[in-house]
Amino acid sequence: MGHGPARGPVVKVRAKDSKTTILRIWGYLRQQRLGLVLVLISTALSSALSLYAPYLLGRTIDLNIVSRNASGLWRMCLLLLWVYGSSVLCTWIQQFVMVGVSQRTVQTMRNDLFVKFQTLPLRYFDSRTHGELMSKTTNDISNVSNTLNQSVIQLISSVFMLFGSVAMMLYQSLWMTLVTIITIPLVTISTKKVSSYTRKYFSLQQKNLGDVNGFVEETITGQRVVKAFQREEKALQEFRATNNHLRKVGIKAQSLSGSMGPLMNAMGNLNFAIIAVAGGWMSFHHIITIGTIVSFINYSRQFSQPINQLANQYNMVQSAVAGAERVFEVLDETSEYEPDTSQGHPVSHQALHLLGDVKFQDVSFRYVEGVDVLKDVSLHAKPGETIALVGPTGAGKTTVVNLLTRFYEIQSGAISIDGADIRTLDKRALRSQLGIVLQDAYLFSGTIRENIRFGRLLATDDEVESAAKLANADSFIRKLPQGYDTPLATEGANLSHGQRQLITIARAILADPAILILDEATSSVDTRTELHIQEAMHRLMRGRTSFVIAHRLSTIQNADQILVIQGGEVVERGTHEDLLEKRGVYHDLFTSQFIRLA
Numbered sequence: 001m002g003h004g005p006a007r008g009p010v011v012k013v014r015a016k017d018s019k020t021t022i023l024r025i026w027g028y029l030r031q032q033r034l035g036l037v038l039v040l041i042s043t044a045l046s047s048a049l050s051l052y053a054p055y056l057l058g059r060t061i062d063l064n065i066v067s068r069n070a071s072g073l074w075r076m077c078l079l080l081l082w083v084y085g086s087s088v089l090c091t092w093i094q095q096f097v098m099v100g101v102s103q104r105t106v107q108t109m110r111n112d113l114f115v116k117f118q119t120l121p122l123r124y125f126d127s128r129t130h131g132e133l134m135s136k137t138t139n140d141i142s143n144v145s146n147t148l149n150q151s152v153i154q155l156i157s158s159v160f161m162l163f164g165s166v167a168m169m170l171y172q173s174l175w176m177t178l179v180t181i182i183t184i185p186l187v188t189i190s191t192k193k194v195s196s197y198t199r200k201y202f203s204l205q206q207k208n209l210g211d212v213n214g215f216v217e218e219t220i221t222g223q224r225v226v227k228a229f230q231r232e233e234k235a236l237q238e239f240r241a242t243n244n245h246l247r248k249v250g251i252k253a254q255s256l257s258g259s260m261g262p263l264m265n266a267m268g269n270l271n272f273a274i275i276a277v278a279g280g281w282m283s284f285h286h287i288i289t290i291g292t293i294v295s296f297i298n299y300s301r302q303f304s305q306p307i308n309q310l311a312n313q314y315n316m317v318q319s320a321v322a323g324a325e326r327v328f329e330v331l332d333e334t335s336e337y338e339p340d341t342s343q344g345h346p347v348s349h350q351a352l353h354l355l356g357d358v359k360f361q362d363v364s365f366r367y368v369e370g371v372d373v374l375k376d377v378s379l380h381a382k383p384g385e386t387i388a389l390v391g392p393t394g395a396g397k398t399t400v401v402n403l404l405t406r407f408y409e410i411q412s413g414a415i416s417i418d419g420a421d422i423r424t425l426d427k428r429a430l431r432s433q434l435g436i437v438l439q440d441a442y443l444f445s446g447t448i449r450e451n452i453r454f455g456r457l458l459a460t461d462d463e464v465e466s467a468a469k470l471a472n473a474d475s476f477i478r479k480l481p482q483g484y485d486t487p488l489a490t491e492g493a494n495l496s497h498g499q500r501q502l503i504t505i506a507r508a509i510l511a512d513p514a515i516l517i518l519d520e521a522t523s524s525v526d527t528r529t530e531l532h533i534q535e536a537m538h539r540l541m542r543g544r545t546s547f548v549i550a551h552r553l554s555t556i557q558n559a560d561q562i563l564v565i566q567g568g569e570v571v572e573r574g575t576h577e578d579l580l581e582k583r584g585v586y587h588d589l590f591t592s593q594f595i596r597l598a
């Protein structure tokens with residue numbers, strides 16, 4: 001097995017349309033105006049206090065230390081303590097409020113995204129990997145949340161600090177201001193150089209991390225296959241190589257970004273030295289005081305920090321905007337129906353009570369342009385009839401039922417139920433009348449009771465249990481240590497294949513649909529379970545129009561009509577006896593394949 005496409009947090013650093021995306025993020029943020037105003041006020045206050053402190057320090061040195069005024073010194077020290085203390089408090093408030101703002105914002109985004117996923121047509125999921133969609137709900141959204149948490153405050157405070165420190169420096173000395181900012185171009189150029197390299201390696205690191213994640217996900221999901229084919233060693237080798245790549249790139253990225261700190265320190269010290277020498281000279285010539293030198297040393301730090309931060313934050317914001325853009329792309333997809341915003345309460349749709357008279361008239365369909373999957377398929381199922389669909393693999397049997405459920409829309413012809421074109425029916429109302437039991441019985445994590453109740457959410461415990469009885473599932477469920485409240489592992493892995501089938505049958509019985517779609521399991525179960533399943537299926541089918549993708553002889557023999565599908569066309573139709581007599585495709589299929597099931 002190869003390790004398919006990277007499924008991890010592959011960061012596309014640039015957004016396509018940053019402006020629109022930022023405006024949309026703003027749309028979410030705006031819902032929390034009060035929090036944002038609080039953040040703005042506390043950031044402004046903490047910046048103002050931080051800007052005032054160095055000035056106060058300079059004044060303390062000049063008025064109290066140089067002039068040896070001890071009593072004034074104490075007062076100034078207390079004032080300084082108050083200024084620093086209040087600035088810390090404001091910073092804490094701004095962080096605290098912003099965490100709430102950003103978490104609420106991404107909660108709403110995550111919610112919108114999940115609601116959207118529920119309303120997107122199946123076609124959307126066909127062309128995307130699970131990893132890609134997962135990455136949107138996890139990586140992309142956490143990227144937005146981190147950026148909102150850190151960058152928004154830092155951006156605001158950097159702007160305040162930058163302009164504030166220049167103003168405070170100019171207020172004290174024009175010449176010293178010029179001396180302080182003289183090293184800035186040097187700092188900016190070197191940071192830019194280093195960070196352009198760092199970004200490249202960080203991007204590579206993200207991509208490699210995606211490879212590692214994708215590989216691990218695939219190997220864990222495919223554990224059975226890996227073990228069955230004894231590919232553990234091969235998987236390990238591939239993993240080692242991918243992991244190795246990640247280490248190499250990781251070391252480069254981390255050590256480059258690690259060198260940024262010392263470099264900045266060196267620049268800062270150079271700046272201090274220049275200020276000290278130039279300040280000392282000016283103080284010697286009585287142009288400025290010693291206190292001013294001290295306050296400039298502080299301002300130089302407050303001034304250069306925001307410049308570096310602005311550059312860093314810009315990159316972070318860029319990658320978050322790109323993440324948000326990917327989320328918005330999903331939100332802009334066309335839904336099958338309007339999202340259910342009722343927050344978990346069942347929504348009433350136009351009620352539909354069908355008899356189950358189903359007609360296909362010259363239905364043609366293709367999943368992708370140019371490849372016809374169904375060609376002019378016509379059929380008529382009267383209420384209560386069983387239609388068996390048989391044919392070789394890939395013939396189009398599943399596609400017939402995919403169209404009836406409107407998982408996909410037909411391109412030509414018409415499908416009607418009780419005389420009404422299904423395109424005119426509300427999709428959810430239509431699906432509420434269709435019961436589906438699929439071959440790969442899908443169970444959710446949760447208890448057995450919850451899984452059966454999935455068929456009708458408002459069913460009582462008694463109704464759930466009588467559905468299970470009809471489905472022949474009750475006796476095995478009761479033998480489990482926790483009975484109906486037994487929790488199921490992922491996809492019901494702690495049940496046998498046959499047991500999973502019985503639970504999905506119970507689910508369909510509870511839903512009580514007018515029309516049934518059954519995809520019979522091909523995998524063999526023991527004879528007793530087989531009999532149980534057959535009996536349950538027959539009870540389920542009684543009185544309902546049933547479409548069965550048939551693999552079992554019993555279903556086929558009892559079916560009112562058998563449709564033999566080959567290459568997307570109905571090549572033969574009739575009852576079992578009719579078709580055997582005909583000695584055509586069905587006869588061949590039956591004698592070669594199905595006879596073994598008898």
Ligand SMILES: Nc1ncnc2c1ncn2[C@@H]1O[C@H](COP(=O)(O)OP(=O)(O)OP(=O)(O)O)[C@@H](O)[C@H]1O
Nearest residue numbers: 126367368373391392393394395396397398399400
């Ligand atoms: N989502 C899809 N996108 C593109 N092509 C698809 C899709 N689903 C099915 N197909 C193609 O349509 C054709 C019919 O598939 P379908 O699943 O209806 O066959 P089937 O008769 O049910 O086969 P099987 O018995 O193996 O389940 C196949 O060639 C398949 O490759």
